[in-house]
Amino acid sequence: MATATFQIWRGTRESGEFKDYTTPISDGMVVLDAVHQIQAEQANDLAVRWNCKAGKCGSCSAEINGMPKLMCMTRLNQIPLDKPVRIEPMKTFPLIRDLVTDVSWNFEVKKTIRKFKPRKPDAPDGSWRMSQADVDRPQEFRKCIECFLCQDVCHVLRDHHMHGEFIGPRFMIYTAQLEMNPIDADDRLPDLRKSQGIGLCNITKCCTKVCPESIHITDNGIIPLKERVVDRFFDPLGRLFRKFGG
Amino acid sequence: MAEYQQFDYDVLVIGAGGAGLRAAIEASSAGVKVGLICKSLLGKAHTVMAEGGMAAAMGNVDDRDNWRVHFADTMRGGQYLNNPRMAELHAKQAPARVHELEAWGAIFDRTKDGKILQRNFGGHAYPRLAHTGDRTGLEMIRTLQDHGIHLGIDVHMEHTILDLLTDAGRVTGAFGYDRERGRFKLFTAKAVVLGTGGIGRVFKITSNSWEYTGDGQSLAYRAGAALMDMEFVQFHPTGMVWPPSVRGILVTEGVRGEGGVLRNSEGKRFMFDDIPANYKSQTADTPEEGWRYVIGDKSARRPPELLTRDHVARCIVREVREGRGSPHGGVFLDIAWIKEKIPNSAEHIKRKLPSMYHQFKQLADVDITQTAMEIGPTMHYVMGGVRVNGDTQMSDVPGLFAAGECAAGLHGANRLGGNSLSDLLVFGKLAGEHAAKFAKESRAAVVNPDQVDRIARQALEPFNHTGGVPPYEVQHKLQEMMQNLVGIVRREEEMRRAIEELAEMKKLAANVSVTGNREYNPGWHTALDLRNLLTVSEALARSAVERKESRGAHFRDDYPTKDPEAAKFNQVIRRAQDGSMQLTREPLPPMTDEMKQIIEEMK
Structure with missing residues (x-):
């Protein structure tokens, strides 16, 4: 099965770092799916905000390879997977933890x-x-x-x-x-x-x-x-x- | 002794979707101090996902419509298990609630003469749904939110309530924590309104978000309130089926309201093959008549694709089972075909169904103006919930109110599309109004410190377990099991097995362990949600086993027909003294002569 690596920001206001997670990927997957999979299988306490998973609620905003996007609407086939996909919280707002910011x-x-x-x-x-x-x-x-x-x-x-x-x-x-x-x-x-x-x-x-x-x-x-x-x-x-x- | 921060209110509203916000607005306008708990950020609750519209018999598009027709449609759709008083209040008050939204800044689509436009939907005799494109829920929640923030309501975002507090049989507040930091919060209140929504996360394939874990139903049940009609779970006929990661995401009924048709792999419109007797006289005989209905010909009857959701979902399951499904296990929903009928159909579809166009284009590489969509049933809504008084929305527990999806009564055995948003407004308002009244007439609440301590201790237990199962594993197992054993088509032995497995899962859930600390820790949140998921799963399975007939959304393979005897009762669940779940049959609330007459006239 194909896999991809995601470089996800882990940490709080005080300190943090990017951590690499490799996870299997399948047809039609979006970035939020990958984050959920990592959360369920490798990092139960990975903080991420989300609700509708259909681009309707505006909860899962993040910066994906430097571009501000909704994780639920960003398909993996639209981003290069030959190098790690970098996922980080929005920069304009204070960080709470991991991918979650104080808006x-x-x-x-x-x-x-x-x-x-x-x-x-x-x-x-x-x-x-x-x-x-x-x-x-x-x-x-x-x-x-x-x-x-x-x-x-x-x-x-x-x-x-x-x-x-x-x-x-x-x-x-x-x-x-x-x-x-x-x-x-x-x-x-x-x-x-x-x-x-x-x-x-x-x-x-x-x-x-x-x-x-x-x-x-x-x-x-x-x-x-x-x-x-x-x-x-x-x-x-x-x-x-x-x-x-x- | 648990450490916590305390907030004192007259009315505490738990849940900030349509019902909760409307209740908070009403209570606040009545001059009492109101606290509002949101599980997510304000404005992100599940209401935001509602698409098609809100049903209100305003008669702007077809002046034959009035509250009597809406009442009869709602009762017919619910197979007469509805609380008729709620159906009456709903039909009568919905138009005023819609106008009120406009006065608060909502902008609905317009008719040619500048009124609020109304669209066709399943089970509604006339075009009845006030809407804003296919994002009516967003319009509604944003309007309520933007109106509510100027009323002095205390909003607690990203908080979860663990349990209600009670004293001498009356509700006295709630205890919970903020998800952000994991700190405990005590909310005292003279009255509490539940507006927490549904139970979708019990199932694997669902249109519902993570928030829908049966919180209100479970909180009320543990506080001593009765739950009703829990066997009736609506599977929306049209959810996305491909790609796998979007399976279950909703495709609005508005697609069919705008002329979308269902076809099987042979290209046949199979909905014409099976039209229930009680809808025969209202349903088109030919595709040509169906199309005339869509474009507003008042002499035409509606196409069979707009039959009620329970029926359409079952027909889809039948097509797939009998080998006439689409490549990914659904059937085809085609709106592109209207290019045969109207010029500029692509533009028309994009204007009428913008978010559907967007959703398929972006998530499935499908252009719905050119190609048919692949769709299949997805768990969407629970008709059952907290049993309430139809006039006041108060539950069996004094001071505890419920409105919207977490309450039972309005929809009976099956909900009509569009009746949910109007439900939220009509009964959210009533709940807020009566909760405020109750609070004004009540003394300050007394809090029992032992109760608070016990709740806090339980909440922290998952951190003390080591080597237990991760919470996500239990959650996935539960969802898989419920999907397979208590899904759209039900059988006695499967449901019995589900009840046994639930007992096992309870033990597993009691031993889940979580890593990390209390700050924004989804693992911990998921562990705490399990208890409620298991409670509503058990209520659902037990109710479904005992209703030995098929009616509305409840379909039994082993009892495929309606039983006239079973038409006479609702099933009610309560917590017994020993903590076990008890089910009783209770006669339907009586109908007035006027109600009987309306139903008879419109048969």
């Missing part, structure tokens, strides 16, 4: 974003009317499975550690879906500009590249938001119109 910062950030606030219902039964064309865009952003791979790869967070000043691509598109929801009546542009640091994104599109849901994070989400912020706060003519036009 709680993301949950805290979300709480700071102004929540959805619908306008008055359109019909007496409390419902609204929206056309499919108008909801296509926010629906794209709502595909997000919160795997936080975009946060992991974003330079502002990964290299510059500006967690306090920048909410990251995940929460840019979270805000975008609220702003583009046809029935939302709140305004999040002042926050985006000030506390959420939209100006810090320099559109390198790394987030878009790693998104397992193929959401056009930069083109469809962040750039339109940047445009709205610029129109509102930096366009002198627009400001004049707003001032006198009411």
Whole structure:
């Protein structure tokens, strides 16, 4: 039977190292299968987060040969197996153990974003009317499975550690879906500009590249938001119109 | 004396899928202090995987729909073993629960006139499922999560509850640990809501995630509550069968709702061969009529692929057994064929079923817009669970509530697709509302320190064993055994053997040993989950042996027909004084005259 070797990070915040595990591989296997097999047979206490194993829950994010990916959606036949496959935890978040990181910062950030606030219902039964064309865009952003791979790869967070000043691509598109929801009546542009640091994104599109849901994070989400912020706060003519036009 | 951190709540909700989140939101809105326990991270619970939609008789696509039709469909699908009061409340309240989600930010697919679009699903007379593509569960859990985080609910992520605490017959809280560091946590509460989901990990081939280890059912059983209908386990007809590593992953019923058909190796649509008598009048006679139904012709009846899940799963098993299966032991599910009927079918399929397209493309190298999928049954859902009062969702134990998959009653012998998401919302809300009410009327809970000590000691035992069996080995053995002996097609002697083997496995499980320490240690977590897996496995096997007939999802090779006498009772499981499992038959709850009349009218 064919085998492959996986070089997996073992350790805690304090110390750790890569360990090699060789395990049999079969047709159609994904990286998460290999990790589970190793866990069941060789390393019972190997820590790994996972749930659905179908790319729907966004739990099993890791860096595979340096690329941020979902382990459950990365097939072994897509990566070279002639040398060990390196699996390590996401680098942008503090490590808990082995492949598991502390992503709680993301949950805290979300709480700071102004929540959805619908306008008055359109019909007496409390419902609204929206056309499919108008909801296509926010629906794209709502595909997000919160795997936080975009946060992991974003330079502002990964290299510059500006967690306090920048909410990251995940929460840019979270805000975008609220702003583009046809029935939302709140305004999040002042926050985006000030506390959420939209100006810090320099559109390198790394987030878009790693998104397992193929959401056009930069083109469809962040750039339109940047445009709205610029129109509102930096366009002198627009400001004049707003001032006198009411 | 065990070391632990203590948290005090009015209402503690265990489980943070649809039911738990909805319950926590309701309780919190009632002004009580709420704690919420998630086994995983918030928003990752199994609800996230639901695909097709939530059933609610809003009548947006077909105005003939109303709560009476939904009630009758649910009862027919459950072979009348359902708790009729729950079926009634569910049918009446589901539309309001869906509208409420929209008010909290959910974005459903739309009709041409801008309303919430509804799709066809098995066993539903009219297009009834509000949906967002084929990722409705994600839409729902994210909406509840994003709404809930602004309500002051205390969220404990990656925690597992080991046991409920009781005092003088009443629930007083729960004791557990955080998975991250392995530290013990004590939660006192005046009322507890279970929303822990199902038991899928009892089986080898399942669409369920690792979390589904029967926690709520087992916690309630050990605390003295009754379990009901545990023999009814739903095998979803369409799970992936190839490659081996994805075996069991769900393929949404929405594929058939959008026109997908089932064929055997001879290319025949075998579902036309076997249409049950009670569905004959609602089912299409020809493929042509079936297609007209799919595209919304109100005079057409639905294709036989949209019969109930229990029946479709059995037909697939029959085809495979009789040698007409696909190369990897399933049958073919074909949506690509609609290119004969509509232009741009590939685009249409990708828009309607985006995650199915993605899933097959990425995991199986199959383009579903061009090629048929290979599918076969996968364990998906348990209809049975904690027996509750239909109006309040309270179990037999005062202060202990249950909602969603871990509760029994709504679905009877078989659940209709789409009735689960609406179940979570309707009964999650009721459970939260009544738990808050109960808490307001109750005195502070008293905690028994001996009980806490005992639970903590038991939890650490696997670290003290050396040379025992590794926990994964016991888990795999159990899954293999249950799959083979108490699966889709059941026989007396096999199930008796399963009960004997379970007794042996209990001894094995009591001696598992784990390596490493308490920090994020999946080996230890798996060892602790075994007890619950074994409890629900035994409840399932014992109930299945005693129901000597075939009804809904419970199919017996040795009793292949329905027994009219068995239509009169539910089977109920309780823990006896000596710790053994006891099963009784209890008469069905009565139906009102109005309910009887509705069922008669819609026969």
